[in-house]
Amino acid sequence: MDLAQATQAGEQVAEKLLGYRRDPSGWKICREGNGVTVSWRPSMEFAGHLYRGEGVLSGTPQQVWQCLKPGGRSLREKWDENVSSFEIIQSFSDALNITRTATPSAAMKLISPRDFVDVVLVKNYEDGTISTSATHVEHPLCPPKPGFVRGFNHPCGCFVEPLPGEPDKTHLVSFFQTDLSGFLPQSVVDAFFPRSMAEFYPNLQKAVKKFCD
Template sequence: MDYAGLAEATAEKMWLYRRDPDGWQSCRRTGEVAVSWRPSAEFAGNVYRADGTVPARPQHVWECIKPVAGGLRTKWDQNVKDFEVVETVSDTVSVCRTTTSSAFMKIISPREFVDVVLMREYEDGTMLSAATNVEHPLCPPQPNFVRGYNYPCGCFCIPLPGEPDKTQLLSFFQTDPGGYLPRTVVDSFIPASITEFYSNLTKAVKTLTA
């Protein structure tokens, strides 16, 4: 499989989503993030757009969210139980496996996701992590997990001109959790988990920079 090509195509989709303001419907708002959605063109679910400002420098925010082995994400993100790099494709592309704990009062059992992930920094200082689901011979489905699928998704860490201690974090989530969950459960859980992600990230960067 052309993992590098797929990763590049996913990054391009993130830029298309970022530039396309049409059709997003607001569904949740907190002091930290505004979440909106529209029907996905990738699968029979929704793509979610989350836009918030994190009170920390882009490098510190990136340190908390970057998808690397031994990274900080498993320490602060309550939805991520484990993260491992299955194959390093290049300096910027890897195939990764993420496992999650049970959630939503244990209505949602533990999940596993296998994705190709791209990380890139742009000339203006913006950093992007983009991912989409793949199959990998070293990652057959495991019996204790339901296999879920991330469709093109990602996070932009965007510097704010004149505000070096703040970061715009623009994220796109597009997840099919798999299994036999009612659509109403999925449509309630994902926006709630996104706002929790931003809240926990804000706490994590404060701890990192304290």
Template sequence: MEYTELARSAADNLLSYSKDQSGWKLCKRTGGVTVHWRPSSEFTGNLYKGEAIIPAKPEHLWECLKPEPGGLRVKWDHNVEEFQLIEKITDDISVCRTVTPSAAMGIIAPRDFVDVVLIKRYEDGSITSNATNVTHQDCPPQRSFVRGFNHACGCFCVPVPGEPEKTQLLSFFQTDLSGYLPKSVVESFFPYSMTNFYSNLTKAVKELKV
């Protein structure tokens, strides 16, 4: 499949995940953030869903989430060390490389991910990022990083009816970290990482308003 088809397929999958309420199990709830999981239908690991209401307009929140080189995301998201644009396919589809630092007290080594990303806007005012792993000739695996693989993942910034200063943020992660990691490490890392993601994002949004 070419990049455009892969990106649109990922967006279709994420929309399906956002609507399907079956099979989710709660794994973490803290500070207004809930994280659920269920077995992934795309690989042998889990699909994780995070949800919270963020005190910001969708467009304002999107400024912090936008996957772009030199954007705000690399400043507040501790799981994103570097973000590179590899190829722009269309105005709303691009191939990108994300570099992540070591995690879990060094048990998880630095990773890099190559994804096709589709930015999609819906009629209700929702803004979404939709991504899935791809290969690209300009971005082969590098010795200093373990190459990980994201399956359909992304974020939904959804307007809250009657609350223009608030946004429901849904986030979906289903990542094959690769390498030789104990299952217990992977399964404890994602819920912890996702709640930190929401906490750091909320702080970033507040600072942006100042």
């Protein structure tokens, strides 16, 4: 994949994420508690769900971003229980990369380890919001690996947003729509994602306190 292809793919997925962020229609709450709300609606990308998580974190947007940002010094594998490893396959700039993310087994090992290869674009907005947008790509340097089922992330990512009047807090909106592949019962998938997204927020909050205070 060359720079032009990666840039085009990154900008397209960023536009889709912005559309998700701005469109309030059709969301159904599937999990709520401890200040975190997880909603879903049918995906337009594949035969699954688009999930949206929303919550407020203690910490500035920059502190929260330090724990979320992709890159060679990513903290994700240190705190995110759904990330066992993260690597840069090809880097075009600090804001545009091809990445491979590996995940451990989950749901009492009903879900075996997965890996995902994505183009990831980081954008900064005038109001101080930082977004990361990702979608699956094929890359010659990262063929399927033994021991992992290759999954596919359809447009997903998050918005790290300043909270007006609360400089030490951050509004985080996250979107996931992932095809785990394999032969998984739909009931397992439908139970896994809302729970995983709800747990993501308190785990991130602990990471912010641990690594960024």
